[in-house]
Amino acid sequence: MERWIIYAFVSMAFAGFTSVIAKLGLAGISGDLGLTVRTCFVFVFMLCFASLTVPLQDLQLLTWRNVIWLGASAVTTTASWIFYYKAIKAGNVSTVALIDKGSVVIALALSYWILHEAITLPKMLGGLLIVTGLLVISRG
Incomplete structure (x- = not known):
């Protein structure tokens, strides 16, 4: 099996845990606050991950085209997460995750x-x- 397929299945497993754990974390707070706190953690974890795995010389490979497309992806990810958290706060994770x-x-x-x-x-x-x-x- 190719490595990218294994990565995709690992991603699937973590995504499944993410929804359930997030629902537990939303107890007593708004979905918006929960998403904000979660995103701060994601930011810190990604900085740590990048510092351990991304060679500094790779920064020279980054173009404006990369930045623009990745920025656009960040906008759509943000919109997706906002509505996903609103949905899991109000509904059943099992249903929301399937629709998602x-x-x-x-x-x-x-x-x-x-x-x-x-x-x-x-x-x-x-x-x-x-x-x-x-x-x-x-x-x-």
Whole structure:
């Protein structure tokens, strides 16, 4: 199995824990405050991670194009997190997390349209199953 696939599964596992742990952390406070505190921790942890793993000479590789696209990604991540935390504060984590995974379908469509990645039959069927699951969840 390729390393990136292992990384994706590890990411999936941590993301699953993240939602449940976040819901516990939101007890008695607003989702906005909880997200702010969490994001401060993420910032510190990422600085520590980068200081241990990113060679200083790599900073020379950073272009304005990188900064602009990563900044745009930060804007969409921020919007996603704001609404995700509002949703898990008010709703069931199990339902919110499943609906949130509908982002896979959006990523599939955008990767085809913008990045010109191939949409294979397995990807198309997987996306269709996700949409079907979203319809089932939203009606129940």
